[in-house]
Amino acid sequence: MSRIRAAYFDPDGTRYGIPTYWWRGAPPGYATRRQLTAAGLRPGGQPVAAQVLWRGVGGTRTAYLYRVDLAAPKRTATPAQLRAVRAALTARRTCPTCGTVRPYYIPRSLGECLACAFPQEDAA
Template sequence: MSRVRAAFHDPDGARYGIPTYWWRGAPPGYATRRQLTAAGLRPGGQPIAAQILWAGVGGTRAAYLYRVDLARPKRTATPAQLRAVRAALLARRTCPTCRHVRPYYIPRSLGECLACAYPLEDAA
């Protein structure tokens, strides 16, 4: 059984300004960002409703909680946005020198594909 720190139990927010619970001690109806994302939700502009505090490596750690009843569904990308992302990713793989589409992203340090940057090594 893990230790529970009484200092991290402040359900009315008198000590920390917002309701505070210990690890795995939050009441139902609250969720972290990751939990909301897993459920297909997002905070939707609501303020932080509560927090969880625990003693971690390097000091006290915090996880912020949002109310599930105020969460909104995740927004999905429009077809135009998906086309723009596909075009941007294709541009990252297209060499500006030889215009070939490579199976890797063109290194920004070279500015061209490896075959154009090192032509003698390919001939060997």
């Protein structure tokens, strides 16, 4: 085992407090949040079960691992929630001055669409 791997290998958690493994050295049954998301799962309120440590830019990097057998299925949005999100995004594209729904989000700095904010440029 290399020195780097030996430095980050603590399966009992005596040195780091929780079981620690090197990059790509975690046993099966553990997954990161991204891996759980890709599998259609979420941590579901469980605490961090282990961690992976590796040397990276700026020092030692950490990735927390969760147990796959305790993970819960991802929740899906209800039709009412999807309608609410769609309405909110449409409201962000609707100009309060002219009432036109634009193909872009209205800049908050202007408070209205570009055609209403700069009418002389639109006429040219």
